[in-house]
Amino acid sequence: MGDVEIHKTADMGKMKKPTVVMGFPGTGLVGSVAASQIVDSLQMAFGGYLSSSEFAPLAAIHDYKPMPAARIHYSEKHNLIVIISEMTIPVSSSLDVADKVYEFARSMDASSIISLGGISLQDEKRGVYVVSSDSAMVKDVIAKKIAKPIKEGATTGVTGILLTKGTLENFPVTTILAESSEEYLDPKAASNVIKVLNRILNVQINTARLEKEAEDFSKGIKEAVIKAKITKKKGPSTNEGGTMYG
Numbered sequence: 001m002g003d004v005e006i007h008k009t010a011d012m013g014k015m016k017k018p019t020v021v022m023g024f025p026g027t028g029l030v031g032s033v034a035a036s037q038i039v040d041s042l043q044m045a046f047g048g049y050l051s052s053s054e055f056a057p058l059a060a061i062h063d064y065k066p067m068p069a070a071r072i073h074y075s076e077k078h079n080l081i082v083i084i085s086e087m088t089i090p091v092s093s094s095l096d097v098a099d100k101v102y103e104f105a106r107s108m109d110a111s112s113i114i115s116l117g118g119i120s121l122q123d124e125k126r127g128v129y130v131v132s133s134d135s136a137m138v139k140d141v142i143a144k145k146i147a148k149p150i151k152e153g154a155t156t157g158v159t160g161i162l163l164t165k166g167t168l169e170n171f172p173v174t175t176i177l178a179e180s181s182e183e184y185l186d187p188k189a190a191s192n193v194i195k196v197l198n199r200i201l202n203v204q205i206n207t208a209r210l211e212k213e214a215e216d217f218s219k220g221i222k223e224a225v226i227k228a229k230i231t232k233k234k235g236p237s238t239n240e241g242g243t244m245y246g
Contacts, residue, residue, distance in 0.1 A: 002096025006104050008048040012074050012081065017111040019201060022101065024085045024158060028180030030118030033190035033210070034197075035084035041206045044073035044082060050100070054093045060086045078203060081108065089158055098161035102171075112137075112172035114200070115159040116193045118180030125179075126189065128196050131155060132174035133166030137200075146199045147176065176200075188214035 012018075023035025038044070049068035059066040070085040083104075089097055105113050112134070119129060128147040132138050138149050155163060159175050166173030176196050180189035191210035198205055 002052065002054070002093055004050060004052040004054075004093055004096040004100045006048060006050055006072070006100050008072075010045060010047040010074070012047055012076075012108065015074065015076055015079055015081070015108065017109055018074070018079045018081050020081045020083065020101075020105045020108070020110045020113045021197070022083045022113060022115045022158075022162075024115075024117070025088050026157075027118030027120060027182055028178075028184070028186030028189050030178055030180050030186060030189045030193055031116045032084060032086050033185065033187060034116045034193045035082050036086075037190060037194060037207065037210055038080075038197075038205050039073045039082055039084065042075050042078055042080065042203075044075045044078075044080070046071065047074040047081070048072040050083075050085070050097065052093055052096070054090045056087045058087060080201075080203070081110070091157075094157050095161055098158045098165070101158065102162060102165055106171070112174065113162060113166070114197065115162065115173070115175040116190075116197065117159060117175060117177050118186065118189050118193075119177040121179045121181055126192060127179050128192050129177045129179075130174060130196070131163060131177070132172070133163055133170075134172035134174060137172060137174055141200075144199065147196050150177075174200075186214075187211075 021035065021038065023031035025032050049072065050070040055070065058069050060069045069087040073082045073084065083101060129150050130138065130141050130147045131150050141147050141149055155175065162173045163175060176193050178189040178192040180186040187210040191207040191214065194205050194207050
């Protein structure tokens with residue numbers, strides 16, 4: 001049996017059937033980046049944290065302040081709770097973390113759990129996909145053409161366990177997955193996930209910063225590729241005192 005615990009540091013009891021949004025590291029760090037943007041955009045308060053002897057010994061530093069790497073933020077105004085982790089959850093802790101998140105959501109009388117994440121990039125269109133234990137959610141997504149439902153496949157880790165529990169216990173658990181690069185942090189994919197979440201929850205979470213970061217990153221990649229091609233064409237320099245890239 002694991003030793004994962006959830007510690008509340010604030011009274012969130014006034015919230016009425018809040019939505020619990022979860023963002024953990026994964027492909028392109030989409031979940032963590034998207035969850036962090038939600039917290040910043042909605043100015044959500046710190047409400048608690050997760051602990052375990054299996055977790056990496058680290059602190060996340062934000063605005064000069066050290067914070068638990070796996071923590072809870074909340075907003076009474078938006079009736080929203082965000083559980084974010086900026087460290088990879090050990091495989092050995094996945095079941096225990098999923099159980100504790102599920103118990104926490106039920107104790108808060110949450111309306112649903114929505115997990116945010118990334119999926120390996122298939123093409124340049126950067127699709128967004130949805131899997132849910134709630135058939136009504138899937139039908140709504142299809143009708144509004146918000147995202148593409150996944151008919152066949154598999155998902156692992158904390159999200160996979162939560163989806164299964166949601167199906168078995170008839171509780172709404174949904175995951176939103178944006179196509180993302182596997183090789184680097186992908187702010188564009190995080191922005192795409194949030195845009196779908198905005199449509200589902202009818203909220204306005206600003207993605208301008210992520211879009212700007214994605215644009216700057218894309219320019220940087222293009223410039224690097226162009227420089228690499230120019231260097232390749234030039235070949236090694238034969239000028240005395242020069243470098244092979246001169």
